[in-house]
Amino acid sequence: MAVAVTERPVMLWSGFWLTVVLLILVGSPATAATLPEDQVDMLYHRYDGGGMVIDGPSVLVRKNLGAQLSVSGQYYVDSVSAASVDVLAVASPYTEERTELTAGIDYLYQQSILSLGYTNSSENDYEANTVYFSVSQEFFGGMSTLSLGYANGWDTVRERGNESFEEEAERRNYQLGLSQVITANSLLSFDFEVITDEGFLQNPYRQNRFIDPNDPTGFEYQPERYPETRTSYSLASRVLYYLPYRASIRAEYRFFSDTWGIDSHTYELAYVHALNPRWSLEGKVRYYDQDQADFYSDLFAFENSQTHLARDKELSSFSGVTFGGGLVYEWKQTSLPGISRLQASLLLDWLEFDYDNFRDVTAPGSFPAGEEPLYSFDAIVTRASLILEY
Amino acid sequence: MIKALETALPVLALVLVLLATSGCSDIKPWVKPYERDRLADPVMSLSRHGKASSYMHHVYQSRESSRGSEGGSGGGCGCN
Numbered sequence: 175m176a177v178a179v180t181e182r183p184v185m186l187w188s189g190f191w192l193t194v195v196l197l198i199l200v201g202s203p204a205t206a207a208t209l210p211e212d213q214v215d216m217l218y219h220r221y222d223g224g225g226m227v228i229d230g231p232s233v234l235v236r237k238n239l240g241a242q243l244s245v246s247g248q249y250y251v252d253s254v255s256a257a258s259v260d261v262l263a264v265a266s267p268y269t270e271e272r273t274e275l276t277a278g279i280d281y282l283y284q285q286s287i288l289s290l291g292y293t294n295s296s297e298n299d300y301e302a303n304t305v306y307f308s309v310s311q312e313f314f315g316g317m318s319t320l321s322l323g324y325a326n327g328w329d330t331v332r333e334r335g336n337e338s339f340e341e342e343a344e345r346r347n348y349q350l351g352l353s354q355v356i357t358a359n360s361l362l363s364f365d366f367e368v369i370t371d372e373g374f375l376q377n378p379y380r381q382n383r384f385i386d387p388n389d390p391t392g393f394e395y396q397p398e399r400y401p402e403t404r405t406s407y408s409l410a411s412r413v414l415y416y417l418p419y420r421a422s423i424r425a426e427y428r429f430f431s432d433t434w435g436i437d438s439h440t441y442e443l444a445y446v447h448a449l450n451p452r453w454s455l456e457g458k459v460r461y462y463d464q465d466q467a468d469f470y471s472d473l474f475a476f477e478n479s480q481t482h483l484a485r486d487k488e489l490s491s492f493s494g495v496t497f498g499g500g501l502v503y504e505w506k507q508t509s510l511p512g513i514s515r516l517q518a519s520l521l522l523d524w525l526e527f528d529y530d531n532f533r534d535v536t537a538p539g540s541f542p543a544g545e546e547p548l549y550s551f552d553a554i555v556t557r558a559s560l561i562l563e564y
Numbered sequence: 565m566i567k568a569l570e571t572a573l574p575v576l577a578l579v580l581v582l583l584a585t586s587g588c589s590d591i592k593p594w595v596k597p598y599e600r601d602r603l604a605d606p607v608m609s610l611s612r613h614g615k616a617s618s619y620m621h622h623v624y625q626s627r628e629s630s631r632g633s634e635g636g637s638g639g640g641c642g643c644n
Contacts, residue, residue, distance in 0.1 A: 215614040221623060232615050248615070315593025316600075347632070358599040361608065367632030408632035412610065416602040424610075430630040438630045446607040454607060464629055488629055504606060517606075519613055523620070527627065555623055559616040 207287050207312055209244040209280055211515075212237050213563045223525065223553020225258040225267075234276075242282045250274040259549060260487065262536045264381050264395060268334075272297040286311040299378075301330040308349070316355075323349035333378040341374030359416040369406045376400040382485030383535075384474040385543060392543030393473060399483045401469075406432035410440075420448040435468035436489065453503055456521075460496040472533050473544045487549065490532040498523035500557075515563040523555040610635055 213236050220229035230251035238244045250273070257267035278291035287310045295302040308323035327345040346369065353363040376398045386394035410428035417423060426442040444458035467489040469482035500521035508516050533546040541547075595603075602608065611617050621634040 213614075217615050217619060219616070219619050232619065234615055250615075316597060317593045317595055349632070351635070355595050355600070355603060358595050359602055361603060363610070363635065365633035365635055369632050406631060408630065410633035410635065412635060414608055414610065416605065416608055420605070420607060422605075422607045426635075428630070428633055430632070432629070434629075436629045438628070440630065446612075448607055462624075462628060462630070467629070488627060494628065502612075517612075519616065521613065521616060525623075525627075555620070557613070557616045557619060559613055561614055 207282060207285050207310070209238055209242075209282050209287065210236055210246075211563045212244075213561055216560045216562075218556075218558045220556040221553060222556075224527075224551035225256065225262065226553075227255045228252050230271075244280040244282075246276075246278045246280070248274075248276040248278075250276075259534060259536055259551075260380055265379060270297055270299075272300075285313075299332040299334050301332075303328050304345075306347075318355070319351075319353040321349070321351040321353075323347065323351075325349075329373070331374050331378060336378075339378065341378075343371060343373035343375055345372075346370045361412075361414040363412045365408075365410045365412075367408050369404075371404040373402060375402065375404055376484070377486065380486050382471070382474060382483050383543075384477050384479065386477075394477070396474075396477055396483065398486065399481070401434065401482055404432060404434055406430065406436075422446045430464075434489070436464055436466070438462065438464035452505055453501070456498075456500045456502065458496070458498040458523075460494075460498070462494040462496075464492060466491040466531065470531075472531050485532075487529055487532040491530040492527055492532065493530075494525060494527040496523055496525045512564050513562050515561075517559075517561040519557070519559045521557040521559070523557075524552065525555065526550070526552040 213234075215232075215234040215236075217232040218229070219232065221227070222229075230253045232248065232250040234246060234248040236244060236246040252272040252274075253269075254271065255267075255269045261267060272295060274293060274295040276291060276293040278289060281288045281290075289306070289308045289310070291306050293302075293304040293306075295304075304325055304327040306323060306325035308321060310319060310321040312319045325345075325347040327347075329343040329345070331341045331343060333339040348368045350366045351363065352365075353361065356362050380398050381395040382398055383393040383395050385392065408428055408430045410426065412424065412426045414422055414424045422445070424442075424444040424446075426440070426444075428438075428440040430436070430438040430440070440460065440462050442458060442460040444456065446454060446456040448454045467484060469480065470484050470486075470489045470491075472485060472490070474480070474483060474485075498521065500519055502517065502519045505516040507514065510516065528550045529548055532549050533544070534549040535546055537547050606612050618634075625631050
């Protein structure tokens with residue numbers, strides 16, 4: 175039954191996708207599309223909060239081969255040191271590393287850009303492979319840009335300390351984007367994405383709890399049990415407006431819904447202010463709010479009380495707020511040998527998450543089961559980026 | 565949601581067909597290429613920070629159930 179729920183929108187979406195691809199191939203009054211610039215994009219990223227520290231480098235190199243082809247490669251690392259509330263509740267702190275490699279080709283064909291890529295993400299207990307394909311085309315005198323994307327991912331899930339455990343998961347992404355010039359000062363864009371998953375979709379380390387009057391803590395843990403299919407839909411709109419001085423304001427809204435019963439709303443407002451031709455400041459505020467999955471509970475009434483069981487806090491009902499700021503230095507037509515443009519940025523974000531029905535079992539003190547304080551945490555995200563175009 | 569999709573997708577396809585063929589109609593592009601200097605300014609870019617922008621999508625995807633429609637280059641995260 176769950177499979178039928180997954181297949182129907184995919185068929186609809188495939189038909190729609192075919193219509194639009196045909197539309198592009200048949201041709202429309204288009205303007206010249208351009209390939210991305212040759213560049214090196216270097217990033218140091220660090221996430222620190224909720225007992226987790228994750229940092230590492232990212233390097234992307236892009237090079238044009240002739241007038242029609244651009245190739246790129248990216249190397250990305252997450253070094254994880256984990257002692258989050260989920261880990262401390264049922265396991266011990268650990269460290270691990272995730273390495274991600276991506277190779278991509280962008281091909282300029284008439285007025286379209288066709289992109290093809292492959293990503294491999296590897297860590298000691300999780301392997302993910304993704305192939306993606308996208309088409310992007312400008313039309314209506316360059317005032318409209320339509321893009322379509324498809325990605326297919328295959329994951330292998332393993333568990334440390336349990337050599338016999340190995341599960342698979344498959345994921346498909348269908349993306350549609352439309353960007354529209356409204357006036358000489360404003361842009362509007364829409365994005366729609368359907369994602370389907372099938373297979374082992376839960377985290378093998380996480381557990382949920384149920385009331386057990388015989389246990390001194392008042393509860394006992396049992397394994398998580400998620401559905402084996404999931405389909406999600408998201409629709410986003412973004413508006414960008416150039417102010418009367420050299421600055422811009424951006425507003426975004428995204429609606430999300432999935433077959434697990436989760437609905438969410440994301441709101442973001444951002445401001446970029448040029449101090450002079452090279453230096454600019456930026457700031458943003460983001461608010462996120464989601465409902466819980468149908469099969470989520472912080473504390474189940476008894477063991478195996480329903481078919482699907484989850485106490486993963488990402489599936490609970492919660493809200494999050496982000497305040498971000500950054501300083502950007504941009505040097506066009508540099509006098510540096512071989513470098514045509516340089517951009518250096520330092521970006522800081524402060525995130526806070528407040529959970530409505532996920533309780534902190536690690537909180538100091540003695541509480542009856544189900545009456546522990548609600549969990550919340552904050553985190554600082556640091557990004558130092560250097561982009562060199564050559 | 566699926567019922568909404570059944571209505572929304574054909575309507576969206578029709579709008580796109582109309583948009584794509586509007587070059588043949590009386591509606592002409594009203595913002596000329598030489599009027600787009602402000603739109604081309606980096607302060608108006610949705611993906612100004614390159615990989616630093618897509619990194620934030622990864623941060624949120626790992627902590628929230630929502631995913632998709634992040635804007636900018638897509639292709640799937642390839643990570644969990």
